[in-house]
Amino acid sequence: MARHWRAGAAGLAVLGLTLTACGGAKVGDSSSDSGGSGSSGKCGTFNIAVNPWVGYEANAAVIAYVAENDLGCKVTKKDLKEEIAWQGFGTGEVDAVVENWGHDDLKKKYITDQKTAVDAGPTGNEGLIGWYVPPWLAKAHPDILDWNNLNKYAAEFKTSESGGKGQLLDGDPSFVTNDEALVKNLKLDYKVVYAGSETALIQAFRKAEKDKEWVIGYFYEPQWFMSEVPLKKVKLPEYKEGCDADAEKVNCDYPVYKLDKIVSAKFAKSGSPAYDLVKNFTWSNDDQNVVAKYIAVDKMTPEAAAKKWVEANRDKVEAWIK
Amino acid sequence: MTVAMEKPEKTGTVEEKAAPVEPVRRISRSMVIGAILVVWLVLFAVLRGKQTLALAAADLTDLHRWFNDVNDSIGANRNSNPLFLYFFNEIRLVIDNLVTFVQELISQPSADRPVPQIGWLGVVGIAGYVSWAVGNWRVALLAVAGFTFLGLQGLWQESMDTLALTVSAVFVALLFAIPLGVWAGLSDRFNRIVTPFLDFMQTMPTFVYLAPLTLFFLIGPASATIATMIYAAPPAIRITAHAIRSVPKTTVEAADSLGATRRQSLTKVLLPMSKRTVVMGVNQTIMAALAMVTIAALIDAPGLGKTVVQALQSLDVGTAFNAGLAIVVMAIVLDRVTTAASGREEAARRSKNRFLTWRRPLLGAGAAVTAVLIYLSHTYIWAAEFPGEGGAGSSIARAADTATTWAQDNLSGLTNAFRDALTNGLLNPFQTLLTDSPWWLVGAALIALGVVLGGWRAGVTTVVCVGLLVGTGVWSDAMTTLASTAVATVLVMLLGIVFGVWMGRSVLADRLLRPTLDAAQVMPPFVYLVPFLALFGATRFTAIVAAVVYAAPVAMKIIADGVRNVPATTVEAATSAGCNTWQIITKVQLPMARGALTLATNQGLIYVLSMVVVGGLVGAGALGYDVVAGFSQGQLYGKGLAAGLAIVLLGVMFDRITQAAARRTSA
Numbered sequence: 011m012a013r014h015w016r017a018g019a020a021g022l023a024v025l026g027l028t029l030t031a032c033g034g035a036k037v038g039d040s041s042s043d044s045g046g047s048g049s050s051g052k053c054g055t056f057n058i059a060v061n062p063w064v065g066y067e068a069n070a071a072v073i074a075y076v077a078e079n080d081l082g083c084k085v086t087k088k089d090l091k092e093e094i095a096w097q098g099f100g101t102g103e104v105d106a107v108v109e110n111w112g113h114d115d116l117k118k119k120y121i122t123d124q125k126t127a128v129d130a131g132p133t134g135n136e137g138l139i140g141w142y143v144p145p146w147l148a149k150a151h152p153d154i155l156d157w158n159n160l161n162k163y164a165a166e167f168k169t170s171e172s173g174g175k176g177q178l179l180d181g182d183p184s185f186v187t188n189d190e191a192l193v194k195n196l197k198l199d200y201k202v203v204y205a206g207s208e209t210a211l212i213q214a215f216r217k218a219e220k221d222k223e224w225v226i227g228y229f230y231e232p233q234w235f236m237s238e239v240p241l242k243k244v245k246l247p248e249y250k251e252g253c254d255a256d257a258e259k260v261n262c263d264y265p266v267y268k269l270d271k272i273v274s275a276k277f278a279k280s281g282s283p284a285y286d287l288v289k290n291f292t293w294s295n296d297d298q299n300v301v302a303k304y305i306a307v308d309k310m311t312p313e314a315a316a317k318k319w320v321e322a323n324r325d326k327v328e329a330w331i332k
Numbered sequence: 333m334t335v336a337m338e339k340p341e342k343t344g345t346v347e348e349k350a351a352p353v354e355p356v357r358r359i360s361r362s363m364v365i366g367a368i369l370v371v372w373l374v375l376f377a378v379l380r381g382k383q384t385l386a387l388a389a390a391d392l393t394d395l396h397r398w399f400n401d402v403n404d405s406i407g408a409n410r411n412s413n414p415l416f417l418y419f420f421n422e423i424r425l426v427i428d429n430l431v432t433f434v435q436e437l438i439s440q441p442s443a444d445r446p447v448p449q450i451g452w453l454g455v456v457g458i459a460g461y462v463s464w465a466v467g468n469w470r471v472a473l474l475a476v477a478g479f480t481f482l483g484l485q486g487l488w489q490e491s492m493d494t495l496a497l498t499v500s501a502v503f504v505a506l507l508f509a510i511p512l513g514v515w516a517g518l519s520d521r522f523n524r525i526v527t528p529f530l531d532f533m534q535t536m537p538t539f540v541y542l543a544p545l546t547l548f549f550l551i552g553p554a555s556a557t558i559a560t561m562i563y564a565a566p567p568a569i570r571i572t573a574h575a576i577r578s579v580p581k582t583t584v585e586a587a588d589s590l591g592a593t594r595r596q597s598l599t600k601v602l603l604p605m606s607k608r609t610v611v612m613g614v615n616q617t618i619m620a621a622l623a624m625v626t627i628a629a630l631i632d633a634p635g636l637g638k639t640v641v642q643a644l645q646s647l648d649v650g651t652a653f654n655a656g657l658a659i660v661v662m663a664i665v666l667d668r669v670t671t672a673a674s675g676r677e678e679a680a681r682r683s684k685n686r687f688l689t690w691r692r693p694l695l696g697a698g699a700a701v702t703a704v705l706i707y708l709s710h711t712y713i714w715a716a717e718f719p720g721e722g723g724a725g726s727s728i729a730r731a732a733d734t735a736t737t738w739a740q741d742n743l744s745g746l747t748n749a750f751r752d753a754l755t756n757g758l759l760n761p762f763q764t765l766l767t768d769s770p771w772w773l774v775g776a777a778l779i780a781l782g783v784v785l786g787g788w789r790a791g792v793t794t795v796v797c798v799g800l801l802v803g804t805g806v807w808s809d810a811m812t813t814l815a816s817t818a819v820a821t822v823l824v825m826l827l828g829i830v831f832g833v834w835m836g837r838s839v840l841a842d843r844l845l846r847p848t849l850d851a852a853q854v855m856p857p858f859v860y861l862v863p864f865l866a867l868f869g870a871t872r873f874t875a876i877v878a879a880v881v882y883a884a885p886v887a888m889k890i891i892a893d894g895v896r897n898v899p900a901t902t903v904e905a906a907t908s909a910g911c912n913t914w915q916i917i918t919k920v921q922l923p924m925a926r927g928a929l930t931l932a933t934n935q936g937l938i939y940v941l942s943m944v945v946v947g948g949l950v951g952a953g954a955l956g957y958d959v960v961a962g963f964s965q966g967q968l969y970g971k972g973l974a975a976g977l978a979i980v981l982l983g984v985m986f987d988r989i990t991q992a993a994a995r996r997t998s999a
Contacts, residue, residue: 062630
């Protein structure tokens with residue numbers, strides 16, 4: 011008995027499913043418009059690395075959006091850390107890195123020695139690195155913004171991690187930092203504690219502002235988090251050319267980084283319009299912060315954020331692709 | 333065989349360890365341990381701060397520079413080296429094609445189609461049908477519900493990418509792992525050779541080999557698959573070997589006496605009899621592969637891991653949790669289905685035979701229905717693209733956000749007090765003792781403890797490990813990590829005993845807690861880093877809490893198992909003798925589950941160690957930070973590698989000591 015019942019049920023299910031299916035739209039019905047923005051034009055495939063911070067993602071999103079919609083490229087975004095992205099230049103898997111912070115070691119290795127990468131000029135963004143405190147602290151103790159006064163407050167910055175000294179919170183290991191040498195050479199009563207990630211740094215500052223806690227740490231601009239909590243930079247001894255030449259003896263502030271773009275040598279010679287776009291791309295810190303805020307705070311997808319900015323700033327975009 | 337050979341030399345100490353009946357001898361061992369600690373403390377007071385082998389964050393040793401040079405020369409020569417052209421590139425090609433094939437089948441648009449070959453309806457159909465065919469209708473229902481839930485979360489494509497990668501990695505891993513496991517099961521010599529390699533593959537932090545893997549296999553799915561495979565294959569090898577070994581000797585002898593050849597006894601006796609256990613190995617491999625999803629996302633592996641990592645950049649706990657939950661759901665489905673598969677034949681045999689006769693036609697009918705579903709999902713858009721906007725996903729994300737914010741706002745005072753108490757009271761003094769003692773003193777103390785706890789053989793291993801640790805040049809960082817690891821393990825064991833005993837004594841508690849424990853083990857740590865950072869700040873303690881969340885479930889499960897295995901008659905006897913519950917637990921159940929307790933310590937420690945790198949992301953510093961730094965910065969690559977080796981050495985050292993100790997207690 012059971013056999014008939016079950017087989018019948020199965021048969022009915024098959025029949026039912028087939029019948030209901032008759033009405034639906036078929037895959038490929040609308041293939042004409044899905045192929046439209048695809049690989050037409052002479053651009054071909056454009057591999058853009060996406061390094062893991064939101065500011066970078068903003069650059070990449072806008073460049074990718076323009077390449078796809080104005081130049082007809084097929085854009086592939088690759089989520090990679092810097093070191094690995096640069097590795098990809100040689101193997102043809104990465105065409106462009108669109109926000110590079112210094113990294114003289116990588117430039118030497120890949121541009122000078124291996125000749126697999128070339129410089130594609132500045133992004134127009136100025137990178138500031140330094141020591142920052144939450145706004146409430148700067149307001150309550152304005153003199154804290156001068157490094158000369160830091161020792162006076164060292165005890166306030168003590169934590170369970172800092173061994174009786176003040177804690178200077180550092181970030182992700184891939185960031186450029188001289189902080190240990192600075193603390194030593196400026197004779198500050200602080201200990202550098204490594205938070206280990208940008209996430210940890212931001213969370214620490216966010217909580218410090220909310221709960222009025224004492225935190226001083228390494229941070230940088232441009233950065234979307236500044237639009238949520240505008241951190242205040244502590245003034246260190248002024249940067250002079252060459253004062254950071256010897257890593258052991260650094261006793262000055264970080265230089266202002268001219269952020270730039272790096273592309274693979276092959277890509278630069280390919281004649282792809284995407285290369286001209288990357289080369290011509292420049293914008294301001296404010297521009298980047300706007301897009302970064304769309305992504306990080308308003309939780310838009312990078313594509314939607316890029317679209318919104320591009321539509322509002324058509325004139326700037328035209329200058330890149332003229 | 334190895335076990336049998338080890339035993340004789342330890343018989344003397346084994347008696348000594350038959351503790352509860354011989355309290356005098358037991359005291360003598362704890363007295364020896366106490367004496368070692370006292371000597372250590374005295375010498376520490378005298379020699380504090382000397383010969384600590386400390387190394388600053390940016391300093392390198394010659395070994396680290398040498399690792400850097402090797403790495404650089406591989407990178408520079410990869411296009412001219414024949415080893416690359418004819419070996420690594422070929423492997424890469426095969427694996428790349430495999431992954432791409434599976435992706436085009438279920439997750440990525442293929443050829444001129446905007447959707448994959450099989451849409452959601454087809455995948456759900458296959459999942460249900462296969463689960464039913466290899467398991468039972470209950471897990472089939474679970475599979476269908478689970479996969480549908482992934483779609484409702486708005487993560488269908490990401491989930492399928494993750495599934496494609498997992499399936500490919502597990503497939504390739506099993507291709508090697510099962511033959512190797514059979515070999516290791518048949519040959520003691522091969523087993524001895526392969527075991528250290530397996531230890532190495534499982535304890536070496538993935539971050540260490542991610543960057544080199546992209547050197548060998550380039551960026552993309554091939555590297556991600558191979559990284560996953562390296563981590564996921566060892567359990568299958570170990571468990572297969574174990575399964576072959578556990579086939580009763582008499583059965584094999586009987587087959588031999590009937591004139592079976594070696595091949596016949598393997599295919600007709602050993603393999604069929606160990607099938608059940610081998611499937612459990614497959615299960616463990618799948619779980620390990622899923623644990624790699626977020627890490628592999630760092631080298632552009634597609635799927636849920638990417639969502640987690642990206643959400644983390646903007647501290648979007650809700651989105652990260654939603655994706656993490658999808659990983660948990662997929663893991664639970666795959667776990668239950670493979671578990672059911674391993675027990676299916678037994679269950680079917682026990683159930684009425686009437687059902688078995690109808691199985692074949694029913695399987696046929698099911699296959700037909702599945703084929704129709706696949707056809708529909710291949711042809712029609714509604715069956716190819718998951719309908720709806722993933723509303724469940726955004727509600728889950730919002731709920732997770734709300735819960736996190738509430739916890740951050742209301743609990744952080746409490747959690748900070750707890751953190752400070754534990755850090756100042758336990759962690760800091762212990763760490764100071766380890767890092768500020770001269771290295772030879774700590775080394776000598778570790779070796780002495782190794783000998784007392786684990787016997788001479790464990791002592792020799794400890795000597796080798798301490799020597800190599802000094803050689804890595806990151807001794808001081810290793811000691812810092814050791815301190816945090818030890819504290820985390822103590823917490824794991826405390827939780828393990830409390831909840832393990834509870835679960836072991838109450839079936840209801842077990843049933844309620846187990847899904848939570850599964851989830852805690854599979855949920856990617858990246859997801860809970862942000863809330864933990866808010867609760868405990870960027871400190872070593874945050875790393876300890878993260879490690880405890882990951883490691884405590886294992887300890888609980890093992891201890892619960894041990895408590896449950898205490899013979900009911902013994903417990904009844906104690907009850908009738910007038911023992912109260914507390915006495916039964918402390919005088920009967922825990923002492924009798926001592927083997928399980930040692931095993932739980934062993935596993936707890938290994939799991940804690942595997943979280944060291946994640947700890948480096950939230951302020952634990954030391955080895956974890958070194959490894960992450962090596963992954964991020966070219967000139968620190970060698971140091972990161974050395975730090976990874978140090979983690980392996982710590983793992984091997986503890987594993988050998990605790991295992992030797994476990995053998996003695998259970999002997």
